[in-house]
Amino acid sequence: MESRGVWRSSGQELQELQGCEDADLALTPATNTLPIRRHNLPVGGTESVVAAWVKRPDLGVQALPQRYTRLTKNTYRYENNTEFSAEIAVDNLGLVNAYPGGWERIATL
Numbered sequence: 387m388e389s390r391g392v393w394r395s396s397g398q399e400l401q402e403l404q405g406c407e408d409a410d411l412a413l414t415p416a417t418n419t420l421p422i423r424r425h426n427l428p429v430g431g432t433e434s435v436v437a438a439w440v441k442r443p444d445l446g447v448q449a450l451p452q453r454y455t456r457l458t459k460n461t462y463r464y465e466n467n468t469e470f471s472a473e474i475a476v477d478n479l480g481l482v483n484a485y486p487g488g489w490e491r492i493a494t495l
């Protein structure tokens with residue numbers, strides 16, 4: 387069986403994060419790129435994942451089931467079990483361009 391690694395804090399294994407494939411940092415939508423690129427869904431496709439969600443401001447960590455649905459070539463619906471959902475705009479590489487709530491990537495020259 388292939389090992390996917392172990393989540394640890396201060397040297398102690400975090401059993402509650404067993405099975406988490408991704409980290410989801412509450413501070414940035416950039417971590418949505420990881421499952422978006424890994425699954426490379428067709429338009430209309432849906433995939434469920436479990437991420438290690440690093441919350442703010444306390445930096446607590448918990449397993450968070452999530453679902454990604456590809457709506458168009460460059461739009462995904464993100465949903466999680468906290469009843470939050472958002473439509474995420476991505477570029478052709480799957481990097482997040484816009485995330486509802488005030489996050490938007492800006493171009494630099």
